[in-house]
Amino acid sequence: MxxxxxxxxxxxxxxxxxxxxxxxxxxxxxxxxxxxxxxxxxxxxxxxxxxxxxxxxxxxxxxxxxxxxxxxxxxxxxxxxxxxxxxxxxxxxxxxxxxxxxxxxxxxxxxxxxxxxxxxxxxxxxxxxxxxxxxxxxxLSLINNIFYNKEIFEELELDAPTDWDEFDATCAALSEAGYEPLGNAGGPFWSLYNFYAPLVSVVGVDGYYDLASGELGFDSEEFSTALDLYAEHMVPCYADNWSGKTWTQTADDVVNGDTGMFMMGIWVAAYFEQAGFMAGEDFDMFPAPGTADAAIFQMxxxxxxxxxxxxxxxxxxxxxxxxxxxxxxxxxxxxxxxxxxxxxxxxxxxxAGASFSEQFSAASEAGKVLPNLFFLLPTDVGTELGVQIERFAIDPSDETKEEVISTLEAMRQSALEEDAFLNW
Amino acid sequence: MSLIPRSRTARAHILFLAVPILLFGAFYIYPIAASVRLSLHDWNGFSPDQRFVGLRNYAALWGQPRFINAVLNNLAWVAFMLTVPTGIGLALAAILDRGIRGETMFRIIFFLPFTIPAVSVGAIWRWMYEPSNGLLTTTLELVGLGGLAQNWLGDPDIVTFALMGAVAWWTTGFAFLVFFAGLRNIPEECIEAARIEGGSDWQIFWKVSFPLLWPSTIIVLGISAIDAMRLFDVIWATTKGGPAYASEVLAVQMYDLAFGRFQMGRASAVAVSLLVLSAVVIMPYIWYMTRRVQDAEVE
Amino acid sequence: MMADPLKRRQTILTRLVLVCAAIVFIAPLIVAALTSLKSPAEITRVLSLPTDLWWQNYAAAFDRMGRSFFNSIAITVPAVAFSILIGAVAGYPLAYMRGAGGKAIYFLLLTGMLVPFQIVQIPLFFMIQGLGLYDTVPGMWLVHTAYGIPFCTFFMRNFFASVPRSMYEAAQIEGCGPARYFWKLLLPASTSGLSALAIIQTRAIWNDLLFAITITSSDNARPVTVSIAGYASSLQVEYGPLMAGTLVSILPVMAAFLLFQKAFVRGLLGGAGK
Known part of the structure; x- marks a missing residue:
């Protein structure tokens, strides 16, 4: 018409x-x-x-x-x-x-x-x-960036890390200097979004879509390795008591110079600037390790x-x-x-917006634009994934890991029975 | 009751009850019947198709750790609401009833939190409980008790207790109000008589005032238990049942299933279970209390 | 009295307890009041004092609340009156009926208190829409009156049960019919109970969010709680205006409290048996 x-x-x-x-x-x-x-x-x-x-x-x-x-x-x-x-x-x-x-x-x-x-x-x-x-x-918002307090990074002479080893070293340096290395917040989204970085590091773009379509199981070797990677590099880095904060409270910690880094959707940049904490001057960002040329987005x-x-x-x-x-x-x-x-x-x-835009274009060309897994999965599976990853981030023990895997896998099986998965 | 009213009084009674019962039927019975029906179906909430599944929704719930956890949380809330806000409200009312200067001011302060909308209570207590810079942690550190500070809303083992603190702050004003009015309702002569007989304040309170507070007590306890079963707003506004279901109660679970996951049938099964559980836990209690008042009256 | 040192110590002790309790009750509200005066930049520090008083938050809150504030008043005042009246109307026969029928009806009405309101939403929407009351203030009156029935009945029935039965019997002997007794004698003698219920109902109706978002959709009937809730968005929360709006919205409930509290105490001190 x-x-x-x-x-x-x-x-x-x-x-x-x-x-x-x-x-x-x-x-x-x-x-x-x-x-x-x-x-x-x-x-x-x-x-x-x-x-x-x-x-x-x-x-x-x-x-x-x-x-x-x-x-x-x-x-x-x-x-x-x-x-x-x-x-x-x-x-x-x-x-x-x-x-x-x-x-x-x-x-x-x-x-x-x-x-x-x-x-x-x-x-x-x-x-x-x-x-x-x-x-x-x-x-559209990218959710695979880590934001950092520039003053703290300059004081400790740190550079934006590009792989997991450098990330560990950055965390250690921040920790040693008395800062909380990495912020996170309670709720079913934020830990999950952080987890996408180790997940993509392990399964790659194809594996990510396989997980979304139900072809790759939560009981697979790959998913288990991704959980281990998350537990090894990111979880120990989290600020004390992160699960008791809202994302804006954690953002406040970054503004106030208590916390060095925070992996969050790009809306946090707007929040920072609203509080007078300016992009390029007070804070900057880098893609999370394993997602350097990718763009994971929420839309x-x-x-x-x-x-x-x-x-x-x-x-x-x-x-x-x-x-x-x-x-x-x-x-x-x-x-x-x-x-x-x-x-x-x-x-x-x-x-900030210009650099996100550049990142998104580059990822588009590389064919590594990934939609938020939460919404690719059947709604109840996606929601449960968010809950279970938060649970694992609070207690990354072997026992919890097993329960997380069995809970999710049981949901995948019943979703398969109902033919609920889709190939996006 | 026979269908033909025996007397003018009975006719009047029935006329008085007509409108309330009519409204009740339309606004309660019909929606409940709709929920029961829905709980036997599989429905995403938007589709024209509802598939009949019998008791499958109930079978899926019962025995599920998430459901049992929510039931236990509801029961913990009942125990809490019956004792803590009620006890504090009674204590404050009893103290203030002794005739203290600035009584009006205290009365307003104790009642104030009760007037706040749930969404604001949630926002305020998010700051109170901010684990590193919040008022509670800061105060504890100031008085040298920093070791007692917790990850209030983020620790699955603590979160329900933390929420109870917020709710106590919010609802104590109600118990206080009713008890305070009840105490003022007690005839001065009863207290005087007991005092002449040489009773201490403590004895007079428990032997004379407290038994005479029965009508107030029935209201406060009944409402507290019901609020505990129906609890939703503050939890939804503060933690949404998290972390990882730790603070979830049945009403929150119902809401999450219905609109977070498009499982209207299963959500209705939670609602019906909640209704049945409430009936089992609370109805005998209210019944018992009501009869006690009548008995006391007849004597 | 003050000569007695024990008494004196007790008085000091009770005062101390009261002051401590008052501090606990008021502290969160002080934090809220401070926040309502902070600029967005300052809100990042929870316990700091605002450097400049940022009254813009109140301006923003008023701007958004405006009409809804008056809607809330237009909804609450009649709805409180109706719900109390219907509670009294239902509570009266239930307090005097002896027999299984009365008990059964009472029990039935009480079960309504156990219903989680979230489950009535869809049928309620259809009923209100069918009556042509969707997004209207009278629609809100009806809903609050109907959903107030169990609690108001419970409250008024218990209150009437505590009114001396001799009054009822005396009235009957004098040939005063049940309806006349209710309107001319019982209700006027029940000011205290009605006032207490008015306070509780004012607070419940003023603070309702669930029914408001179910059956209102625009400024025609939308109450202030919807506007306040609007400051807490999906991702962002505007704490400044949220707290400013909250503090302003408390005032009418406090006014009702003070108003009815007076009538309440007077009614009590005057005695129910006059």
Whole structure:
């Protein structure tokens, strides 16, 4: 459907359903309720409104996170009052809603914006279900970088480590000087994201996808070796009491010069800068060992529920604007994430964003762009993996390791029985 | 009860009960019946298809370490809520009832935390319990007890106790309020009579005041036990049941299964189990307490 | 009295206990108050004092809360009144009915207290939508009244049971019917119980988040808790405005507390039997 037709449709709908001259309001649901996340979301919605003559888009904040958003969507979808579009996670999240017949295929708008050209291949894989696009990406964050306090590194004359041995030496030096070497935080995500570095070191890109598709077992030699590598290099390096902190509390420790390094998604850079701790001056970053030329990413997309024609047409107008280079930059710059659209000029970012962008392009060329495993796995397996890795990070004993492996493997087996895994 | 009201009084009683029962049926019975039905199905929450699976959801839960852990946590919370916030509330009410200067100010302070929304309680106690720079650790270090500082919310063995501390802070104001009102309700003559007979303050409290506090006690204990079974908000806002399920209770598990993992059927089975467990643990208690009041009245 | 040294020591001791308890109760709130006045840069140090008073947090909180604050008042005041009334209406016959029927009904209503509210969400959404009350303030009244039934009934029934039965019997002898007795004698004599319940219900309804996010979706009816919860996002938490909003949102509940507390004590000191 082209844009004129879309607009005509909206105009028609508005004419039929409302007094002449009134504008229809369409809701965009999201859970980016605070700080730079909200700033990015508001900028994207404003951009959508600027691109639309008739429809007015209104952001609706669902307090909480993806879990609360799903809860709201459930009553809205079953009650037949879904939003025009909403913030969705990628991959299996989309799959669940598509299988339930709740999502509208975005083939038309995908073709209009030339989705196959403007989004990298690794990104495309996780928004298409059986070849049909159901989500249009707008918010991409790398999760395989380690951030460090420059002042501490300069004081101890340390350089960014490039392999596990150098990483160990850096940790030892920080520890000796009385700093906490590596920050981490409690919750099912952060230890898992850290674990991806040793995991990719052991299984490589292919093994990573094999794990995602259920072909590689959690009881395999490779997975066990990855756990050992994690327990050997990263876990001993963690700050005392890391599991009792939130990620922002650990980020505060880095700002305050108590903790040397922190492996976290690139949103932490936006948080640092908000606290006056500047990229390139106060902190810098390097890819975690084993992921030097890779980019592991977390991504949010816009998804469109099945609904009345006018709402779908309006959502497509909104998405078209959000996928454009201006729309993508409007969100990514204030949010501190990367624009998935490759045509966005890297000069729109600051120091940190530009280097992430470079890292992402290089990984794209090397074919080592890896989506967050959490969302590639069936939802319950991915969630359990997060829980079990945190458990192992708290207590990396042989006994726990065995329990972690058997719990996960049992889940894999039952997911295999139900044919739940997917080849991304 | 016969269907035809015998008297004007009985007719009036039935009229009085009509609206509450109607609302109750619509807002409680129907949703519970829907949950029971759902617990026998496999459903992701969004699909038009619900597959009937019989008791499989229950079978999958019972015996699972995660489920048992949550049940035990709920029981620990019941024990805690019945004793600690209740005991502290009673003690503060009894002390303040002696007629202390600044009574109003103390009353406000003790009640204040109870007025705070759960999400803010979670955020505040995340700082209280920050393990290296938080208020609790810092205070312990200041008074030379740094050795007692813990990884409050990050140690699976500690986290539930830490959360209990936060909840005690949050809910003690309720017990305090009800007990304080109850103490003020006790006729002055009863206390005076006991004092003339030469009882000490301690004796008077336990022999005279405390038994007369029964109506307050029934309310506080009943509500505490129920809150303990239904507990959700503060845990969700603080730890989401972590680390690694350590602080999980049934309501949190239900929520995680339903919306974290798209397992509505299994989540409903948790909800129904929670309902049954609550009924087993709490109903006999409330029943017993209610009868006691009636007996006391009849005497 | 002060001449007695033992008494005196006791008084000092009780004061000490009270002051210590008060410090424990108030300390977290002081930290919250300090945080509400810190700039984002200063918030990284938990226990520091704010160097400049960063009132912008309050401005930000008001900006976001604005309308929802008034919604909360519009929801809470009538909903508290309705829920107490219905609790009294249900509690009254249950306190006087003798026989298995009354007990069975009471037991049934009490089981409602055991229901975790998370499970009623979907059916509730459909009912409210069917009644045309989705995203309206009256919809919130209805929900809070309905879900207040078990607790309010429990509370009022126990309260009425403690009102001397002689009063009821005397009224009956004088030919006062059950409905007249309830409205003209029992309710006016129950100010203390009603006030205590009003305090509890005000707090519960004002702080509700679950029902609010289930059946409201816009500024038409959305209460302040939704706005406050909005400061805690998926990844980020804006602690400054969150704490500022929290402290401001406590005020109405405290006002209700002080208001009803007075009526409450007066009602008690005046005696229920007047």
């Amino acid at each position: 082209n844009r004129t037709a879309t607009l005509a449709l909206i105009a028609g709908a508005a004419f039929a359903g409302a007094p002449a001259g009134a504008q229809e309001t369409y809701e965009i649901w999201h859970y980016y309720a605070a700080g730079s996340e909200l700033a990015g979301m508001n900028a994207m919605i404003e951009n959508g409104n600027a691109a639309s003559d008739d429809a007015v888009f209104e952001g609706v904040i669902i307090p909480g996170n993806v879990v609360e958003l799903r809860r709201q969507l459930q009553s809205a979808m079953l009650g037949g009052q879904p939003p025009a579009a909403y913030q969705s996670s990628m991959a299996f999240e989309l799959r669940t809603f598509v299988d339930s017949g709740q999502l509208h295929p975005l083939t038309d708008v995908w073709n209009t914006v030339n989705g196959d050209e403007i989004f990298p291949e690794g990104v495309q894989r996780v928004v298409k279900i059986d070849g049909v696009p159901y989500g249009v990406p707008y918010d 949010d997309v816009l998804a469109v529920p099945n609904g009345p024609d006018d709402a779908i047409a309006a959502a497509e107008v909104f998405i078209e604007a959000a996928a454009s280079t201006e729309g993508q930059a409007a969100f990514a710059v204030p949010k501190g994430s990367l624009a998935p659209n490759v045509n966005v000029d890297p000069s729109v970012y600051g120091y």
